Amino acid sequence: MSWVDICQNIAIAALGVTLMYDYITRDRK
Numbered sequence: 001m002s003w004v005d006i007c008q009n010i011a012i013a014a015l016g017v018t019l020m021y022d023y024i025t026r027d028r029k
Helices: 003-028
Strands: none
Touching: none
């Protein structure tokens, strides 16, 4: 595991969480 792999995994996970959170909050309004 290199730093690039770790950073990419964190970025992808953060992006997924952000999109899901945005979808949930938009659905609630």
